[in-house]
Every structure is written in C-alpha cells, then in structure tokens.
Amino acid sequence: MSKTLSFPPVYKHEFQQASENLRQSLLLANRHKTPITPVNYAVWYEYVSGDNQALMNSIDTRLKKNEAITSEVTQYLYEKYVLMGMPERLNNTNNGLKLVVDNTLENLSKVEATASQCSQGLMQSQAQLETCNDIDELKTLVNQILINTQQISSSSGELKSELTRSTEEIMKLRQELESVKEMARTDSLTGLLNRGAFDNELQYLCSKGYSFSLVLFDIDNFKRLNDSFGHLLGDKVLQFFASLLKNQCNDIHLAARFGGEEMAMIFMHSSLEETFMITESIREKFSESRLKKKGSNESIGQVTVSAGISSYQDKDSPISLIERADQALYRSKTGGRNQVNFI
Ligand SMILES: Nc1nc2c(ncn2[C@@H]2O[C@H](COP(=O)(O)OP(=O)(O)OP(=O)(O)O)[C@@H](O)[C@H]2O)c(=O)[nH]1
Structure with missing residues (x-):
C-alpha cells in the first residue's frame, strides 16, 4: 500500500515498508548532509518510497547534474511536490x-x-x-x-x-x-475525491445519520498488471476505472481514491440491494472492457475488480462501516475475485 497523491498527503505504508523507507531516508539525508528536520525527512521519505514521481524526477535531474541537494532545495521541493504548491x-x-x-x-x-x-x-x-x-x-x-x-x-x-x-x-x-x-x-491521478476529503464526507454523513451505502473496490491482481505492462499503463487502468465510477455519481453519490488501487463510492439513499445492483453493473462493465496498450492494438486481457458493500446502520462510525465493507471485499477476493459481496 502506498501514498495517495493528494493534499494533505496521506500515507498508507505498512510498518515494515515505512521502517525501510526511514532507513533509506536517513542514509540519503546523511549523504547529502541535510539535517533531519520534518521537511527534509518528508522529502527523502517521499523520494525513497517511489510514490511521488514528479519529486523523484526533480531530484534525479539535480543529482545527474551533480547539483547539491541543500536544505533550500528540499524546502522548495517540499512546497512544490509534497504540499503541491499550495x-x-x-x-x-x-x-x-x-x-x-x-x-x-x-x-x-x-x-x-x-x-x-x-x-x-x-x-x-x-x-x-x-x-x-x-x-x-x-x-x-x-x-x-x-x-x-x-x-x-x-x-x-x-x-x-x-x-x-x-x-x-x-x-x-x-x-x-x-x-x-x-x-x-482531489486525487491528481484519477480526478476523484482524495482520501482526506472522502474521510471527511464519511464522518459528516455518519454524524448526521443519513441513509447511504459504502462500496470498497479493489482492482484484482493489479501488481501482476503493473509488472507485465508497466506502471504507466497501470495508471491508465486506474483512470479508466475511475471514469466508470464518475459516471455513476450524478451529483448525488461520491467516488474517491481510497488508496493505491482501491477506490470507494458512497451511494446516497441507497439500500444494500440497490447498491449491489449498481456495483454489479460497474464490475461487469469493467470486466468486459478490453483495454489496449497505447500505440498498439495489443489487448492487455481481462482486468477485473472485486467489491465489498456495507450500509449505514444506526450508530455506525466511519470505522465500523469501512470494516464491514472491507470484510465483504475480503470475501470477494477469497471467493475468487471479480465479484461483489455485502455484509
Ligand atoms: N500503476 C500504479 N500502481 C499502483 C498505484 N498505487 C498502488 N499501485 C500498485 O498496486 C499494487 C497492489 O498490489 P497488491 O496490494 O499486492 O494487490 P493485487 O496485486 O491487486 O492483488 P489482489 O488485490 O489480491 O487481487 C502494487 O503493486 C502497487 O505498487 C498507482 O498509483 N499506480
């Protein structure tokens, strides 16, 4: 799991990955003699995690030209690529x-x-x-x-x-x-809501006790797809799937990038059954799309998505709702993927 490109930044690295990023960041900070301030650490952390392509390119270009990465440079990089110029x-x-x-x-x-x-x-x-x-x-x-x-x-x-x-x-x-x-x-890759905005919306809806359903989507075997066709094509697949979700929004429902290859939707005033029908239609449409590699006619084969649904119940919190949807998603994955379950 990675960082979602968004402002404010959202990191979802597992403990082991985060520790490895820490180790490598310290090595780089030491090599470039940038003191371990929060700003310098954030820049090196994003660099070694490999999730912030623009920041990596900018640092690599400077290193190729043998330019020093000073604290002034990291401050600039932090504002431009971590805080995204905000x-x-x-x-x-x-x-x-x-x-x-x-x-x-x-x-x-x-x-x-x-x-x-x-x-x-x-x-x-x-x-x-x-x-x-x-x-x-x-x-x-x-x-x-x-x-x-x-x-x-x-x-x-x-x-x-x-x-x-x-x-x-x-x-x-x-x-x-x-x-x-x-x-x-907004999530810059997909144009959907980012995780921070989505969490706020979910919190608000739970606090008001509105009736709605939550769907978590996770694209199947995405690592294999990235490994076979490259990260850029993986990005295109994420954008395509996001466009299917956007088509369902109609100014009423919400769609968000939940994390790496996971997306989420909130269907307002929709029961589990209604949400299941719409989610099934999204799943089917995605699995039937035959995406091709750019500039060639070569198909990348079938790409599928698994989903899990939960519906708001009295006293639900964002965490309890997400947990149920996550369990349902887990059922879809262990049940053979390319399917939708609800709890
Ligand atoms: N192209 C691209 N890949 C991403 C992005 N964010 C996360 N990923 C990749 O998504 C993959 C997720 O892999 P896993 O969590 O192992 O899951 P999976 O291969 O989809 O397997 P299942 O979920 O079990 O079907 C990792 O290889 C990540 O690098 C992104 O923004 N773009």
Whole structure:
C-alpha cells in the first residue's frame, strides 16, 4: 500500500515498508548532509518510497547534474511536490486580495477628498446665490456650480470603473481560491475525491445519520498488471476505472481514491440491494472492457475488480462501516475475485 497523491498527503505504508523507507531516508539525508528536520525527512521519505514521481524526477535531474541537494532545495521541493504548491498559491491569492482592497480604499479616499472639496464649493455658491442679483455674477456662479458638479461626476465615474475592475479581479481570485480548494480535495491521478476529503464526507454523513451505502473496490491482481505492462499503463487502468465510477455519481453519490488501487463510492439513499445492483453493473462493465496498450492494438486481457458493500446502520462510525465493507471485499477476493459481496 502506498501514498495517495493528494493534499494533505496521506500515507498508507505498512510498518515494515515505512521502517525501510526511514532507513533509506536517513542514509540519503546523511549523504547529502541535510539535517533531519520534518521537511527534509518528508522529502527523502517521499523520494525513497517511489510514490511521488514528479519529486523523484526533480531530484534525479539535480543529482545527474551533480547539483547539491541543500536544505533550500528540499524546502522548495517540499512546497512544490509534497504540499503541491499550495502555500505559494494561497499566498498569491492573499497578496492579490490585499492589493485590490488597498486600491479600492485609495480610490474611495480620492473620491471622498474631491467630494468634500466640491461640496465646500457648492456651499459657497449657495451662500452667494442668496445675495446675487447681477447677471455676470450669476453667470460666474453657474460656471462654478457646473465645474463642481462635473468634478463630482467625473471622480465618481472613475470610481465606478475602478470598482468594476476590482470586482473582476476579486472574481478571478475567488475562482483561484475555488480551484485551490478543489485541488486540496482531489486525487491528481484519477480526478476523484482524495482520501482526506472522502474521510471527511464519511464522518459528516455518519454524524448526521443519513441513509447511504459504502462500496470498497479493489482492482484484482493489479501488481501482476503493473509488472507485465508497466506502471504507466497501470495508471491508465486506474483512470479508466475511475471514469466508470464518475459516471455513476450524478451529483448525488461520491467516488474517491481510497488508496493505491482501491477506490470507494458512497451511494446516497441507497439500500444494500440497490447498491449491489449498481456495483454489479460497474464490475461487469469493467470486466468486459478490453483495454489496449497505447500505440498498439495489443489487448492487455481481462482486468477485473472485486467489491465489498456495507450500509449505514444506526450508530455506525466511519470505522465500523469501512470494516464491514472491507470484510465483504475480503470475501470477494477469497471467493475468487471479480465479484461483489455485502455484509
Ligand atoms: N500503476 C500504479 N500502481 C499502483 C498505484 N498505487 C498502488 N499501485 C500498485 O498496486 C499494487 C497492489 O498490489 P497488491 O496490494 O499486492 O494487490 P493485487 O496485486 O491487486 O492483488 P489482489 O488485490 O489480491 O487481487 C502494487 O503493486 C502497487 O505498487 C498507482 O498509483 N499506480
């Protein structure tokens, strides 16, 4: 079991694997003389675990060029590939918002100054009008009033277009925030919810006591498929299976990458029997798909999936629900794979 590429990172290594990763990380940290800080350790851990391809590529490229991996480099790698650029994007959005607010305040105070100047001018004209009975003097007063009102009108016109620009800028920043938020919930390989977001949803649904069913899927003999056709093709199979799950979501149900080659779905307001029917149709569709190697007509043969279902019962917690679905999934695996069971 591996790490799911997501933000925040989720690691699912077994004890032995994690200990081996620790041993190798320490060796590398020592060799590159990077102190064992949490940031350096996270970078080396991800590197040796082999689960973060982009980070590995970046480090390997530097090593090939004999570049030193200093703590500055690991800090950069950590933000870019472990935190997936999240702090930088949030910081940019934050600075952008500050700029818009500063500009708007500056424009408002300019308009305020012009308005107060003009209102003083108008008050003066008002006082002069009381006593004015000369045509030329009246003409001068009318001109003065015109200048003052034009000044107000033009400065409020400028403010209007500034405010329109600010609104556009704020809308862009809001979109950027939405996309950062979405990215934090999404598994980058499959586009499904990541494990962290899925756990939150499950926790919420259990706390509300809504009626729903949980399905755990595990692609069969996936290691063999990776070994025979390569990791990249394995990724394509994961993406294809995820697309089958997405098709079932209809904005009501949820689909997530649960871990490595495991995915999960939550079917809202669906009984065990209803969920079983839909899960069976997904299983059947997947087993009937004949996936081919890219650039050739060679089929990779039949790929199948096993699934286990549990339905929310009164007082269920995410753990008890997952445990039942996991037991049902285990039944499907030991029963010969390519099947669906529920408990
Ligand atoms: N291509 C690819 N492989 C992954 C990914 N995540 C996990 N895997 C691989 O999935 C495989 C899971 O293997 P196992 O847990 O042994 O299970 P399995 O071979 O599917 O066997 P059964 O589950 O018993 O049918 C491992 O080889 C992992 O390296 C991924 O993101 N991409």
